[in-house]
Structures are given as C-alpha cells and as structure tokens.
Amino acid sequence: MATIHPKLSEELSQTVVSSTKSVKLKIKRSNPNVNSEQKFDDFVVPIEKWTTVLDALLDVKSHLDHSVGVRYSCRQASCGSCGMKINGKPALACFTKISELNSDSITVEPMDNYPVVRDLAVNMDRMISNHKKVMPYVIREDSEIDAESGIREFLQSPENVDKYIQFSSCIKCGLCNSACPTMAMDKTFVGPQALAQAYRYIADSRDKGKNKRLKVIDESHGIWRCHFAGSCSQVCPKGVDPAMGIQLLRGYLLGIRD
C-alpha cells in the first residue's frame, strides 16, 4: 500500500508508469528534532533491471512523497553520500541494484551508529572530526613548494604507490563505522574509517609523520578497541579493507614492523 502525501495527491501528475515490474520500498521515517516517532512508509515503485535503490528513492521523492530525507550527489559510487541500511545491511544506495537484491520488498533505514538528522540522512560530524584527528596529510618539512624553486616530484615507484592506493580509495561514506561492533557502543572510538586513513599516510613513502600519528591512535579509545571483527571490510564499497590497515598499523605499535 503506497502512502501518498496528502498534499501531493492534489498535484497533477504527468508521469506515465511504463515499466512492467515493480517493487515495494519500505522507508524508515523519523525527524528526531521534532519528536521521537519512527515509522515505516511503504511505496510501490516501478523498476528496470538497472534501477538502483537510489533511483527508486528519488522516484519516490519525485512522484510519491517529496519529503523523504535522503543524502545523495554523484549517483556513481564516488562521493560517499548515500550510505544506508538496505535490507538490514549497510550499503551505498546508488551502488545497489534492486535486481541484485532478489526481493520484492526492500527496506531502507538510516545507517546505524550515527545520529539521524532526518529519515535516511545521518549526522557524520564525529567521523569527520575523527578523520581530522589522525592527521590525514603528508607530514614533512618540505611539503610546500613554489614555482621559482623548480622543485619536481618526489620519486615513488608504482610498487610504492600500490602500498597505499587501496586505502586512498576511501570515499568517506562511513559504512564501515556503521558496521563496526565497537562503534555500536563506544562513542569515542576513532573508528575504522579514520584508522585506515592513518595507515594510508603512514604507508606512503613520502610521509614522515608516522610517530605522531601512532601517538594519536595509541590511546584508550584508539586502535586497540578494534578486535578484528572484520565487518568494516565486509561492507566497504571501495575495497579499502580498513581491517587490514588496522592490523598492519598494530604491527608498528607492537614493534614487529617499522
């Protein structure tokens, strides 16, 4: 049963639904700033074999209920806006095709472990500030150059690039943080996203900030609160594998690598 916004039903709709297949989309709705009510609204949307969950959500927003709160931008899995729980599992809406879910009914909920702003959009301030905390930039004295100096690049072999490129692919979607069990309880844990970025810069042959960064993450709510549950890597849409980065970082702290 599609819930139709009362005002919307008065609008003159010109869209003709042409697709033969359709799917039921259950969207979790809430606006915690106003009241604590949480409910699911059901919508029936037409689908094609290439329709993504984001397409379906935007279809609902355009034609059935304009008030659905959802964050999106690139629609090609490179901006990290559209993380949410789809049929219970954290995923990017724009990178999940409805056809691959093999289900007539799709439930979308906001990501866990973040405060909800509205409906599917969550507040990511903590992830953003934890990212900043691990000093995610090349640390060395001579990192600023000017045109007159004629300075060229630091040499770096393709093999050296491969040492950090996977961690550099993080789109900050925050899915990892929403899947991590430590995150579920520990509100001061730095989280897999930031830890993977700490490793990204340490593994970069141009960086000299290893000790500073290790100091930041070696505290009571730092790296040691990861117990290699692996859920972060399980849900990462970009192959970053934060769990691997974290275990490799531990090697430095345990004195096994340098």
Place this chain on the structure above:
Amino acid sequence: MERETGAREGLKGWLNPGKIGKFGIERLAWLLMRLTGLGLLAYFIGHIYETSHILDGKAVWDKSLEMTQTTEGHLFLALVIGMCVFHTGNGIRLMIAQMGYGIGKTERPDYPYKPQSINMKGKACIYATLGMAALAMWYGMAVMFA
C-alpha cells in the same frame, strides 16, 4: 552528545551478529570471543574459590567437588572446556592477524572488491576452532560421563 549515544546500535549491535551473510563468520567469532572471555573469567574466579576449599580439609573439598559431579555440573564443565578451546584457538588466530600476518598484502583493489583480510584462511581457522571446541566438549563429556 546525548543524542549521539542514543543513535548507537548499542548491545543489539553486539549480541545480534545477524545472518552470517550480513557480516560473515568473523562477526560471530568476535561475539563468541567476548562471551567466552567473560565466561572463562567467571569460571576462573569460581575455580579459584573452589580450589581454596582445599584449605578446609578433605570433607569440604570433596563436598565442593560433588557440585560438579552432577549431570548439570558435567555439562557446565563441558561448556567451560568448549569456551576455553574456542577462546584459545581464536585468540591465537587473532594474535597472528593482529600482528599483521595472514591478512593479505596491500595492492590496487579491482572490482568486484574482495577484502583480503577477510579470507578463506581466517574463515577456515574459525570453523576449525569451532570444530575443535565441539570435539573437546564431546571428549570431555565422554570422559566425565564415563
């Protein structure tokens, strides 16, 4: 910040590893590791208390031993054996992984992405550990109920 706490999944996120398809067997291992760790700690405290009865003479010692000579007591001990084997086995796996071994090597990821740290070796270890724990429990029971 209050809001922040409320938004967390909380214990639900701990106790409900979901279908194995959601986060994989690794998440179940994570949960069992906690539970067995706590269980063992509880048992250990009890064990220290129990063994202290040795100071009170044979009668008391034998009496306290009787507590575990029942069917429930045997089942409990079997569970402890299982917890111990799982916790130890999984602990060894974790220590090896957390030192950076057996979790693959960093390289350019190619779509469809497969996280290297979540690999067959690890999964096999977890299943093997679970199997060993079951086996040990079975063996323990066989001995105890003999």
Place this chain on the structure above:
Amino acid sequence: MMVLRESIIMKIHYGTAIGALFLTVVHILMRLTQDFHESLQYENVIANYENIGYAVLLELLLILISVHGFNGLRVILLEMNQGPTYEKAVTIGCLIGMAALIAYGSRTIIMTSMGMV
C-alpha cells in the same frame, strides 16, 4: 594501569595470553598423567601442591590469567560506556579485582604447598 600507554597494556594482554597458553598446556598435561577422577582426589591434589615446581606454575598461571582476564573485562567495560569518571572507576575496579583474585588464589597455593592444611 592508567599511566601505561594502551599499546603496552595490550602487549601485556597478548603476553599473558601466550604465557597462560603455554602453562595451561603443561597444567592440563599434568592432569592427564592421571585418570581424570583420580587426579581430583584430595590426597593427589595436596601432593601436587607440595611439589614446589608445580606450585610455582600454578602461581604464575594465576597471575597471568588474572591479569589477562581482568584486562579483558576492562576492555569490554571501556567499550560499554564512556566518560572520565566511569573509565577511572573501571580501571581501578579491575585492578582491585585482579589484585584480590591473585591474593586469594595465592593464599591457597602458598598455604597448601607449605603443608599448612
């Protein structure tokens, strides 16, 4: 424990785990030299305790497992809730628990091995 860096604590956690693992194996192997039911006979137990090497092993095992176990508990509690007072309480609580358990267990071991029963 508050003054230690977290990495040092965790090194201790791993170290105690490995140590405990090693000693538990010895401990269990010794149990297996006898029949299970027999090994728990009062006289046999007392005899075991009076072997000084074995008593030292038990004492070490007690310390290692207490440290490991209570630190494990501390870790779980730290992740359950946050805040400076809470964390202090957890750390101190775990330290006390650990010390108490070691003291209590040591009492048994020392008194038994010295034949004070």
Place this chain on the structure above:
Amino acid sequence: MTDSIEFDLIIAGSGLAGLRAAIEAAKKNQKIKIGVIAKTQVMRSHSVSAEGGTAAVIQEDKGDTIESHIYDTVKGSDFLADQDTAERLCQMMPNEIFQLEHWGMPWSRQENGKIDQRNFGGYSFPRATYAIDKVGFFEMQTLYDTCQKFDNIEFLNEWYITSIIHDGKQFCGITAIETSSGTFYTIKGKALIIATGGAGRIFSYSTYALSSTPDGLDMAYRAGMALKDMEFVQFHPTGILPSGILITEGARGEGGYLINKDGDRFMKNYAAGKMELAPRDIVSRSIITEINEGRGFKHETGEDCMKLDLRHLGDETIKAKLGGIREISIKFSGIDPADEPIDIRPVCHYMMGGIHTNVDGAAELQGVWAAGEAACNSVHGANRLGANSTSECIVWGKITGSLAVDYIENEHTSAQFPTHLVTAEETRIFDGIFRGRGDVNPYEVKQEVAETLNAKAYVYRNHNDLAEGLKKVRELKQKTWKHVDDSAKEYNTNFQNVMELDSMFRVAEVVLLGALNRKESRGGHARTDFPTRDDANFLHHTLAYYDPNEPIMKKHPVTITKYKPVERKY
C-alpha cells in the same frame, strides 16, 4: 532578525576550486578566518567524479612545451579562448602538479618513479597527468586532507547558499540555509570566492552529479554579475547508457576505438589525423552524424548509440589504468569492457560558460572572485579540452585564494550592511517558495526543463528547435510549481530542490538565448542552419545580465595575443 555568522573570506563550494582556494588563503595568512560553505558534505562535491586526467607540461625532457599546451588549448577552443588566460593556465600548471604530489596525491607513476601521463583528446603530446582513472577523486582527497592541516579553515557542510549580499559597490556577505536545521543565516564576509561548479543538471542526459544545479551561477546573476558564453555546453562523446555516467576520454587515450554498426572506426572520416582523440566537440558531432545517417546501434532502452571498444587493451591494462570505468561498466550496464564493447552516446558534460571574470578570476563586483567551472575566465573558449578543467580549478583556486587575501589585508572599509537585502531574500524564498501554493509537481517540471534542453539544445542545434525550447521553458516557468510540500525545517531537500529549479529557469533561458543569438557553428555550439564558423560576426563572447523581464545580452571582445584564428583541422 536572522542569525548571523562572520568570516573574513567566504568560499562558496568545496570542489577542487574551492578547496585549492582555501589552502592558498590559509597558507598565506594564518590569521584570517576562512569559511568553506557548500551544500554537499566534506568531499562529496561533483569534482570527485572527474576521471581521466589533469593537463600540464611536465615532460619537457621528452619534448613537450608550454607553448604547445597553450596552442592546443586555443585551437581546441575554436579560437574563442582569451589567449592571456590560456597562457596563465599552462604556465602555472606544472608546479601545481608537483605541489599536489608533495601533498600526497597518488599520481600513477612510471617505472622510474616519475609521474606518468597519458594521451587525451586534442593534445599534441600525452600530457594528461593521471591517477588510475579517478583523478578528480584523488585530487579532492589530497586537497581536502591538506585542508585539515589548517586551523583557520572552517567547513560548513550542507549549507545551501541562496544569495549574495552587496551594497551596490562591494561584497558584504551571503545568505544561506543550514540544511540540517533549516535555519536561515546571514553570513558576513569581506571577500567571496564563488566555486559552485557547473550546472549540467539542466540537461536530462548528463554526466554530472545530481547536485550540479545552476544555483551558484544564478546567485551571481541575480546579484548583477554577468554570465558569459553560456551557449557553449560540452557534450562528451562517451556517456554510458542508460545512466549517462561518464566513460572517461582516458579510455580512448589508452587506445580505445569508437565503432559504428559496420564495425568501422568511423573517426577516420572526420579527423583522420587524431582519430578517436580529436577534441570532444568534433567527436560528439561525428557520432551524432553517424547515428543520423543510420550507422548507429540501438540500445535496449530504445536510444541510439555507438560502441566504445576496449577489448584489445586487455584485462590487465583495463584494470590498472581504467579500473574506475571498469567498475562503472560492470555495475551499471553489466558489461565487462574486456569482453564486450560499451554502449555510449554524447552526453552533457561541461559548461564552458559561467560567471564573467577577468584573467585573475575577479568578477565584476568588488570583493568577489570566481574559480573553477562556475567561472568563465574564457580559458576554454567554445570548447574545453579534456583534462584542462581540473587544471583550471586548481590554478584559479590558487590565484583567487591569494588575491582575496591581499584584498582582505588591505582593509576595505565595509559600508553599512544592507540588511534590507537579507529581508528581501527571506521574503523571496520563504514567502515566494517555501510557503508558495500550487498543484504542479516541481520534480516533473524539473525533468521537463531538462528534457527540453536535451531535445532542443543538444549536439546539433537550429533556430526552430532553440526557439521552441525557449518557448517551452518559459511556459513551464509560468506553471504553479513554486510550492514545497515538505513543511519540516530539518533536512528539507524538497525546499532545496524547488530553489534549484527556480535557478534552472533563469540559467536555461540564458543558454537558449545565447544559442539562438549565435548564428554560427563554433566548438561546442553547432548549428545545422549555420554550419560554419563566422569570425567576422561572432568572434566575441556573449554576456548576459539579469533583468526581471528578459536577460540583457551584450558582447565582449576576445583577447587574442599570438595566435590568429585559422581553420581548425585535426
């Protein structure tokens, strides 16, 4: 009274241009307060989608020259580029590549450790610097992460800017809505850098992020600044079907073929010298000509298309150098490029036009600069070469960031803050839009506007189509779409979407009028009724000024220094 915040420097937009400007300003003066304000979060701006490369001359040892980069750019622009601007771009770029590298950019490397470059359309040397095929993404990450070094940069994530406030002479501030709370704010500032990016979502088939709507251009336009050369829209030859997501030109740079129904590499008939690597305007026109002459394919959606064949590159090369488009192709159209050619079609990709600025990026209002795709400093003229846009964002991000600091340091006595303009803006958006009444679905109107532009102002244009398109857009504008169903304050994207639509009308009108007026074919603007370039009458820029009735159209001269316009052959 509305809530008020104050910064020294306001940067509107956190794409490549905005972030580069923020770093430059923060580096130059650690005391000034910089606010980077964007309607998207952290690094979710459209720039993350840029794929193929960033152009710069860094291999002089192998024979590349800055002179050649300048000439390629000017020739690519169909001689409408301001040549002093093109010179500035090409001269500043090499150092910027190394600066990005020093900040951690994961450029793809040669075996000897030096930065690698690849071939791109319209260049006479392979000078597109790349990082796999996610150049924009990695650049955004490098710049965003580098911003974290500076404590005087503050990010206002998800704030929707609605207008620019000035006192008639100089910039005073902006008005914005914090999306999460819905609060309307006045943000005072001494200087503004507009880096709100392109507006490609006015076309329905588009490579752009869904957030690339013309609200940035529109706020400058409404504030009295001119929009320049808006009729020049770039259609990228290879948008994947059905989504329109881009398949980078790097795919052809690495050796990919374009083939028609007969299996021919048809580009030999249009640009034998450069084949698939001719500039985009030429390749797109060729594809449409092929389709019109019946040599296209039909996609299962019913769209006509061509095929891009990468099979001969081999799986490993595709993975190593085109991993991003491999992912896109497999995921979004179910085709592994190593096994099957990809279905493609020209797609709206870039706006050569934008806010009118001079070579320094200064807009017409004192205290305002524009950088990146939102700006039109005329470096791209009538057609941008691939890989020159990320370059432009970086170069003018740097220039404007630095100049804005100079301006702020010189203490411009800010006059009385024009509070009445804030009130007027509040009335415009809250009474005019938020509390508006109507029964027409704004999302459907938005879709119709975009489809109209696609149908009437696509690769080939003519008078009738453009006139009809303009009529249609004006009709749609009269409908009662100005209302917001969602009455909540918090995260009201419905409100935002209707404001975006409002801006689309004004900018779409300028695009169509400009195209109607330009009775020639030049670069991205190809008219079937005027198939040749007409330097005698149209070697000038188009300016459009806002007027409530109809845009006021003016002409602006092209700066020509060394290179006289000649016929463009590849």
